[in-house]
Amino acid sequence: MRHSSGEQALDPVGYDAELRRHHEVLRRAWGVGLHDHVLDIGCGTGRTTRDAARTARAGGALGVDVSAPAIERARELARADGLGNVAFEQGDAQRHRFPEARFDLVTSRFGTMFFADPGAAFANVGRALRPDGRLVMMVWQSAERNEWDVAIREALAGSDAPPPAAEGPDPFSLDDPPAVTRILDEAGFADIAFTDVQEPVYYGPDVAAALGWVRGFTSTREALERLDSAAAARAVERLRETLHAHLSGDGVRFDSRAWIITARRPG
Secondary structure, three states, rough: OOEHHHHHHHOOHHHHHHOOHHHHHHHHHHHHOOOOEEEEEEOOOOOOHHHHHHHOOOOEEEEEHHHHHHHHHHHHHHHHHHHOOEHHHHEEOHHHOOOOOOOOEEEEEEOOOOOOHHHHHHHHHHEEEEEEEEEEEEEEEEHHOOOOHHHHHHHHHOOOOOOOOOOOOOOOOOOOHHHHHHHHHHHOEEEEEEEEEEOEEEEEEOHHHHHHHHOHHHHHHHHHHHHOOOHHHHHHHHHHHHHHEEEEEEEEOOOEEEEEEEEOOOO
């Protein structure tokens, strides 16, 4: 997750609003059927899981995430929606013991880029798919193709020393189609395909809201913490100006590029 605070990361409006257009593209790619059983990897607070469950009315959906607070919030929202065919479990999909050959579809909205061992993770997920079951996931393309990442990093760096590369999980780790194809092929998947997605991310209705949202990103917080107070203040002002430059009647938006990656477990 790209937000540093649990509260922001669990915001059921902010993160889903940021990715609203991506979510609709992913839903169109799902092809969820009435009787399908769906596994949602990195489900967060469960928007994708709940939407899958609504379509798979005679089947169901299971959402998995490493964050216990996110899973608890997902359960609360599912109860509020009156959904009886959805469940949530805390766990790392790389090691989680899924029922074998149980699911018709494994999906993820930006939740598969952070595996320590992606080969092991996708092999584990693949075993949870029934024969001819499908994988449909959305991941970011490279950082340089994502305006939101380039613009924020440039604003934070400015004329001050550029911040070193962020440590920890890489949100762009699945950006390279040949490399991802090799990973999925070795994990036992077939018919691997990539579809280009170009939709804007939404950071809020105005600059103040967008600044609060972007300052919650882990990368933003870490970059500001590396600066002294004066340099940090200048960086925040540059960030504010960058957000203002992207403000329109539809709020603050940045261009982004993603992949929808589809694959199949052979029968």
